Amino acid sequence: MMKKLLYLVHRLPYPPNKGDKISSNNMLNYFSARWRVHLGTFVDDPEDWQYVDLVSSKCEDCCIVNLPGWRRLTGSFSGLVTGQALSLSYYGNRELQDWVRTTIEHECPDAVLVFSGVMGRFVRDLLPAHVPVIFDAEDVDSEKWRSYGDSARWPLSWLYRREADKLLAYERKMAASTSVTLFVSEEEADLFKTLAPESADKTHFRTQGVDSVYFDPSVELDNPYEEGQRVLVFTGAMDYRPNIEAVTWFCDNVFNTIREKEPSFLFCIVGMKPTDEVRQLDNIPGVRVTGGVPDVRPYLSHALAACLPLQLARGIQNKALEAMAMSLPVLATDDALVGIIDHPGVLSHVANSADEMSRLALTILSRPRQANTAGRACVQEHYNWDTNLKRMESFLLREEDVH
Template sequence: MNILMLSSTFPYPPTRGGTQVRTFNLLKYLSQRHHITLLTQRDRTVTEAEIAGLKDCVDLAVIFESPSEIDTTDGIFKKLQRFSSFLQQGTPPSVLSRYSIEMQEWIDRAVEAEKYDAIACEHSVNEIYIRPHFQKQLRTVVNIHSSVYGSCYNQLATGISENKLRDQINLPLLRRYEQNYCSKFSAIVVTTAEDKIQLQEFNPNSEITVIPNGVDLVSFPYRKSDPGGHRLIFIGAMDNLANIDAVCFFSQEVLPEIQKIYPDTTLDIVGSHPAPEVLALKKQPGITVTGRVPSMVEYLHKSTVCIVPMRTGFGIKNKTLEAMAAGVPIVGSDRGLEGLGVDGKDTPLKALRANTPADYVTAISQLFDVPQLRHELSVRSRELIETEFTWEIAGKHYEQVCCPQQ
């Protein structure tokens, strides 16, 4: 089949962030059996080598300049214009700011010429390019990496919203937006059962499929040995609001308590684009902020325990899956372990759950003190990834959604 994939986020290399990882691995799988055309945008950080690498993975890559790179006059007036449009028409400013008229014209011409059998939007922000009548001409799929309404609701509920008044105003608008745009699609894909329940409430007649994220087992091999010691690690894009909140919470409220018991405890914060709040954490004893590193798995293999202290953010976390694939024992919150069967009745323990500072101290102390427990969690975690969370498994399911007749 001929499939047109839309991604306003440049999906290569697949180490830039969760959106890029999911988009790249799904298009890589589909390209093995189908003709893939990818429409995407680049900003000034994208190199020519990265463009060449992406083009090697698809039949055709059409790359547009990011609107934010073209228009540098994005002042208060334009922001007010976009918010006014949100109120009247229902499209959020975060979607409008990425909208490319040139991309829209290219898509319109391609659909009119009947060049494609299916069109897939990688992340809900790309839904803006799908016109309601497209459904009559080809299969339309939206791969919702996480519910925007659910994320906003969760940030307000957990008290980490950057702008509480803005988000309180936006919440009912996001609900209306998510309800309206879903009607344009033949099929909807989400990453967790929670998101499916959320969206099914808005769109009871929609075809909604849960396809979790996966891991590239070659890039994240199982570790050869347990390093022992008292070395903690957090991985993820460090300009992401949920990640910033997680490491600041852990560093300020949990780590000092652990260091009272294990004075030599260290925390490596590993991920690209660390925000100022994250860089400031280097002043605390034992904390290292690396920025982007050549090999995430090398840092994971050196670590005793991986922490995933997320307090917001929906969907299965790539960081959790990658650490489990590498065989590093996990201590994570309900959000950090979302969508994963790691504990509970009749479920062999695969990770330790923690949501309060006291929970984290108890769980991490257990793992520091009991090598056998670390070994058991390590082995079971890897087995879980191998049987349920590879990109090949996810790709097969995604192919069934995009190409149901195959």
């Protein structure tokens, strides 16, 4: 008989159109084929309600709760009053809590997978000691907020540092109270071990995956660019602060130098929900902001390189792996490539200053597109979802289940 898995994830694991949903969707696909999944999650984007039936069809049971945008304000106020991290207050929900409690009492799950730390609150003190619990933190979220605090002005700097301190305390409690804490890269795991040494012996890492059948450079796709354009492309959710900072930094510090020497240069920003700040970049001649697109592959297929000038990055970047799967060279900062295996021959051009990025970009733009075949080979060898999730599953199986 298939075992029961209680799977808690902070937003509906479909569609796989941003980093965390790529991970959570692949986890759902993997485990629903092998376990009876009881899914508890939120819908924080009204457009995602159309996918609820699809997600539900993969599960034994679901509790899918609406999380309206106004909760950010009320949750933040509640967090300040109660002394909690604002992120935790935002996700507090009685309906989901009651469903989790009932599911644990009536279904007696064999294991629990908590995807994103904020969901751990729902199982605290409810599970028998013998039930394995994975806390998949993805990255050290508290450090992201600390980085925001270091670069912001008061009072935001105070608010961000407060969030960092509160979240770190919560992350440490989660790690101490669960069987295993997983991060998306060895670097993130090592960082957390220094922040939570009491849980170092049960802190591990997993690896991202890429669907290299879908991201296949041999598939012929229509060119979305104008004839003669020499394109560097950035992909990612454009309401996410590190992505916003990356493209604005590039346009402010690098773009003009390249455009002056290569008038056919196009910097194409592809991603859902661009903020007003990002949309304004579309007014710059030679910059294109697409908004959400049904398929990102044509934009990768017909560019000369993926340009990933991230100034702040946590974990492994899906955008880098997807470009590599499409045999696309990558021009990036060190931060954008953290956690990706150093595979021989991969065409990754690293630039951490505006001058260096301009120089390398002009070199890429001056020649025909190079096929990053080693990049695709790296993805196929090291970033297969089923292989990586099988290792994750081993943490959910008790020793007697393995033998």
